[in-house]
Amino acid sequence: MAITITMGIQKGGCGKSTTTGILAYLLSQDGYKVLAVDMDSQGNLTELLSKRPANEFVEKSVLEAMQRLDPTNYLVPIYENLDLLPANKFLATFPRWIYTGVTYLGEKIRYNGDNLSKILDETLEKVRDNYDFIVIDTPPSLSEQTTNALCASEYVVVLFECSNWCYSAIPNFMDTVEGARNVSKHGTKVIGILRTMNDVRRSDAKAFNEMIEEDYPNEVFKTIITRKALIGRLSLYGFNQNAELKQAFQANVVIFHPCRYSIDHIFT
Ligand SMILES: Nc1ncnc2c1ncn2[C@@H]1O[C@H](COP(=O)(O)OP(=O)(O)O)[C@@H](O)[C@H]1O
Ligand SMILES: [Mg+2]
Numbered sequence: 001m002a003i004t005i006t007m008g009i010q011k012g013g014c015g016k017s018t019t020t021g022i023l024a025y026l027l028s029q030d031g032y033k034v035l036a037v038d039m040d041s042q043g044n045l046t047e048l049l050s051k052r053p054a055n056e057f058v059e060k061s062v063l064e065a066m067q068r069l070d071p072t073n074y075l076v077p078i079y080e081n082l083d084l085l086p087a088n089k090f091l092a093t094f095p096r097w098i099y100t101g102v103t104y105l106g107e108k109i110r111y112n113g114d115n116l117s118k119i120l121d122e123t124l125e126k127v128r129d130n131y132d133f134i135v136i137d138t139p140p141s142l143s144e145q146t147t148n149a150l151c152a153s154e155y156v157v158v159l160f161e162c163s164n165w166c167y168s169a170i171p172n173f174m175d176t177v178e179g180a181r182n183v184s185k186h187g188t189k190v191i192g193i194l195r196t197m198n199d200v201r202r203s204d205a206k207a208f209n210e211m212i213e214e215d216y217p218n219e220v221f222k223t224i225i226t227r228k229a230l231i232g233r234l235s236l237y238g239f240n241q242n243a244e245l246k247q248a249f250q251a252n253v254v255i256f257h258p259c260r261y262s263i264d265h266i267f268t
Contacts, residue, residue: 002035002131004124004186006153010176011169012140014161015196017044018231020137024049025239028082032132035075037062038087039120039149040139041094044235046086049078051238057086059105063094066119066148067109070126079240083131095144115183116144121152142176150180150188158193158219162208170212196225 007020017040024036038045039062043054050057057076062085065071076084093104098119101110111119124134136149150156156177160166174190181188193216199205213220225231230244239245 002124002128002134003155004128004134004136004153005155005157005191006136006138006149007157007159008138008146008149009159009166009169009173010140010142010146011161011163011166013197014140014159014166015225016040016140016159017042017048017137018234019157019159019194019196019225020045020135021048021234021239022231024082024133024135025079027133027135028079032081033130034082035085035124035127035131035134036078036082037085037120037124037134037136037149039091039145040087040137041089041091041145042139043087043089043091045137046084046088048235048238049082049084050076050086051240054086054088057088058090061086061088061091062120063087063091063097066094066123067097067103067107069111069119069123071123072126075127091145098144115151117147117151117180117183120148121184121186124152142172147176147180150177151184152186153180153184153188154186155189155191158190160193160195160208160212161197162195162199162202162205164208167208167211170215190219192221193219194221194223194225197227198224199227200224 007016024034028034036045036049046054060074065074065085071085074085076086078084090104097103098111098116101108103109113122138146138149158173177188177190195209
């Protein structure tokens, strides 16, 4: 049975999609069987992992998987141990579909379950036994996509990028996680707040790092992900045959260690 982890915060540009992609990639490289689920209509995780435009997955995405409550026909193999459940712009019609029972293609499909935030959970049920980990990327909002991701997850990693608006987003996000925990059978628990895209030379970043540590001393991961050009360029070059990434690994630059750190927390 897979362990499911959602990466979230309702503020954009905090490293959710990048960190989800890196986490999925590293876990699969470690020999775990991994499913990466894109729950953001921007399709950034889809493009990062598949190296294809998200629009190529129209009618072949997580949205159709949820409408049929079965992801089997929508899984895209990326590497030997890594599959992707992709997203595209039409995922933005997910709320309209669940409230009207009409899909963006005009089909009438009504979800008959007891809770509209459990559609993804029910969908993933069909494949949970095939994976060790399922990692889910979420949109920058507390929308139905996010509540569905949370209700399907045992664990949540909260992404924190040093800015005032990300700081003020955290309490509402924590409340939403608690709401999900009350209805989910998975226990939806925050395993940690991960400080990402940190510019250590900036004094305001230092101040925010300290503030978040004071507010959430038990939740905050000790490791901080710094802003690195190489990680920014992943969206351009991807993981496969990425010469500079290979070089970084050879030089033993442990840029990705924080993600491993998050996983260690699950097992300890
Ligand atoms: N550690 C990092 N160092 C440098 N650039 C990063 C890092 N993490 C993410 N980025 C870049 O920052 C931007 C926002 O990251 P993204 O993962 O898309 O955030 P979100 O999914 O929260 O909106 C992207 O262009 C991404 O390539
Ligand atoms: Mg994103």
